[in-house]
Amino acid sequence: MSTTTTATTATPAITAENVTTLFPDVDPSLAQAFSRSPNGPPARDSGELEGYDEEQIRLMDEVCIVLDENDQPIGSASKKTCHLMTNIERGLLHRAFSVFLFDSQKRLLLQQRASEKITFPDMWTNTCCSHPLGIPGETGVEFEAAVQGVRRAAQRKLDHELGIKAEQVPLEKFDFLTRIHYKAPSDGKWAEHEIDYILFIQADVDLNVSPNEVRDTKYVTAEELKQMFQDPELKFTPWFKLICNSMLFTGGRNSALKSSSSSRETGPFTPLKPSVAGPTDCRKLPAGSLANQSSGSAQTRCDVSEPWSKLRSLFLSPALWPY
Template sequence: MSRTTSSDPSFLFLAGSAQHKDLTSIAMSVEGYDATQVKLLEEECILLDEQDNIIGHDSKKTCHLITEIEKGLLHRAFSVFLFNSENKLLLQQRADEKITFPEVWTNTCCSHPLYRDDETNGVEGAKNAAVRKLDHELGITDVKTEDLQFLTRMHYKALQGDGVWGEHEIDYIFFAKKDVKHEINPNEIKAVRYVSKDELEAMLNDKALKFSPWFNLIKHEFLYKWWDSLIAGDLEKHVDTETVHKL
């Protein structure tokens, strides 16, 4: 049984979320978007209630439309934070081609378990999805499910600001520490960078750089204390399999 906590019941909304126009007619057309990314919108995400119970499935496109988010549609996601042996975090900058939150900096890999047999089973399913997407986005094949340390789940909402797209997710958060080889998929990722905590703070203070809303939430609530524990070797003390943090 899951329990929920909330530090901000109103959730997080980005600029532009108050627009009230005919969003359906805008969103139903994906003309002008990258063809590969449009095809990925056909993937079936896992629909949830607020306790993270599976209640169905729907396309990635439907799950990310503001019109559906405002009706309460909620889906499952994951976020991977991968560190090297120097305890530096691998960040990615999302590609220009991405339909949701293009060009923003974020954690190593963030995507969705799909509605299929090997990805619907809670933490283990999310791990399988993470391994799949680490390969797809970054060409990383060295990270296996056993390398991923589950920490907790986060329920959040964020609108992109264009009046069309957004996120409403329960996000499974994983840490991993491993030296890996990577070869980025340019349709998914524009750039990558390993950073120390000080280097990350410098990036966050650079007004020219934008970070994803889910990264900002995780950074504010959890990241640095978990990072310290990763270095100290006691990360497991933060594992929380019960709580869904509503942020």
């Protein structure tokens, strides 16, 4: 009886030196205009986007910041290029942000993504989730510049999606908490692979929602959010579930998060040691395909210096904790 051994080739790490060889649609310069990536065709000319909403197709031409695994910008590429699962399976990584906005009653503003969205349509998520663009003011190489860049992007997208004006969410009010590195499938064609900067802000705001971006909004207490998670009819984005389950709802008793030596002031980005990582903690992303993962699941790692102490004190009173 003969046996056949199939050799597997490891995916190389994406670096500034090889990124354009591996992904020809990536542009190595970072100061692009607010338009499509010049190395790729317009998204509307792409067969992958046939049948989707015209405005959402147009937005797939926006220029995302391509990163190496240390969160260093090494190029730029269209939103379409960055979200194709075929590219993500080969390691293409980009920068993102997630905003948690609380009102003066300490309720979290959620949004349900519009049905027109190409990735994760109709799913509930935190207040705003998007990308800083490869443009001046939003691209940061050094850590503090990167944080300021995502603050500017957050202000821009809160207006675009929810109609929240900049004067109601000034840049200095956004508090950076941590970064998470995760990847998650949306469907068989699209996925996310991001280093996601987590911001929170407390503000009472006026909403003028864009129906092409947002299907519904809802302010919730911690207890109401937990009840939403128990409703099998509701679907949530993978990054939102990750943040709530790994950090927000575990509180200061998450020893793995406490064990991280990463500093948000200096900005090193190192995975947690496997020896301290529990089943729901952030960790270095495992190798392997997303193809067999369900939509809404995620693989992650994170760096934390203050594990949500400010966010938890704002959002959750001790009486609401389950212990």
